[in-house]
Amino acid sequence: MATPEQMEAAVLAYVAAFAAGDPEQAVAIFAEDAVxxxxxxxxxxxxxxxxxxxxxxSMATGAKLVLDGPIRLAEGHAAFAFHVPLHFDGKDMEIHVIDTFAFNADGKVREMRAFFGPGNMIAK
Amino acid sequence: MATPEQMEAAVLAYVAAFAAGDPEQAVAIFAEDAVxxxxxxxxxxxxxxxxxxxxxxSMATGAKLVLDGPIRLAEGHAAFAFHVPLHFDGKDMEIHVIDTFAFNADGKVREMRAFFGPGNMIAK
Structure with missing residues (x-):
């Protein structure tokens, strides 16, 4: 079972990967057969x-993730809210997203799901 | 397919059900065979x-839900971050939670999952 420390570290590594623009750092948190x-x-x-x-x-667009509130950690799962600031059509915008991670026994992410839609892109 | 309007209304009805302390209002957003x-x-x-x-x-404890940030609406799914203020062991505390709803074609919730754990109960 993934520990809370492993799960929190994976989320922070994922956010840091976007900050660094380093896709390989994001890939590294996932199991080989992840979805x-x-x-x-x-x-x-x-x-x-x-x-x-x-x-x-994704990272070629320059997207950065800004966490909103604490990372939620349940048994074998993490969920976190964030927004992505972006400049679109001459305006400062934000996309608001919630991601969920399901972890395998080795502490790798086996499933990631991102919840957002057109209504979640809003003017800053 | 559930519309964004149906999904947002379900989330708001759920939050309102806790505010009113009315379990039946919460039950009403779910499909008969919901999980x-x-x-x-x-x-x-x-x-x-x-x-x-x-x-x-849940409602007998007096729990109220305070939404944090916008409701995320993806295809047939909603996710939302919130906290529950509570008085515990003589202290003002908050539990921070993220819920996901999956909707059926009729706009009823067929699956609800709540992401939080012991580390998400924090001093206010």
Whole structure:
């Protein structure tokens, strides 16, 4: 079972990966056969190669994650709220997202889901 | 498919149910065969009778939900961060939680999961 310390470290490493613009640091938190559904309702990215490609593209936009409130840690799961500041169409905007991570016994993320939609992109 | 308006209304009705201390108002957002896992990692409550009993007990503690940040709405899913103020052991405390709702085609919640653990009860 993943410990709270392992799960919190994975979330912080994920946020730090975006801050550094380092896709490999994000990939490293995932199990080899992990599933990433971002946003929920879109086709999942399965396995390191697909996940790497996804984060390479995400980070190429310059996206940074700003945590909002404490990381929630349940048994084998983490959830966290954040926003992504961005400049879009000449305006300062924010996308508000909640991610959930499910962990395997080794403390690696086996499933990631990102909850947001068009209504969550708002003027700053 | 549940609309964004239906999903947001369900979340707000859920928060309002706690504010009113009205378990039936909470039960009303769920499908008959809904599954409630609160917190994640505990045995799920399945169906209206079990869900009613759960919210009767929860609301008997006087718990109120204070939303933190916007409700996230993805395809057929909502996620929202909140805290519950409480007085515990002579101190003002808060429990910080993230809930996810999955909706059926009729706009009823078919699955609810609450993400929090012991580390999410903190001094105010």
């Amino acid at each position: 990433v559904e971002d946003p929920v309702g879109t086709p999942p990215k399965v396995g390191h190669a697909a996940i790497r490609e996804f984060y390479q593209a | 409630v896992e609160d917190p994640v990692g505990t045995p799920p409550k399945v169906g209206h009778a079990a869900i009613r009993e759960f919210y009767q007990a």
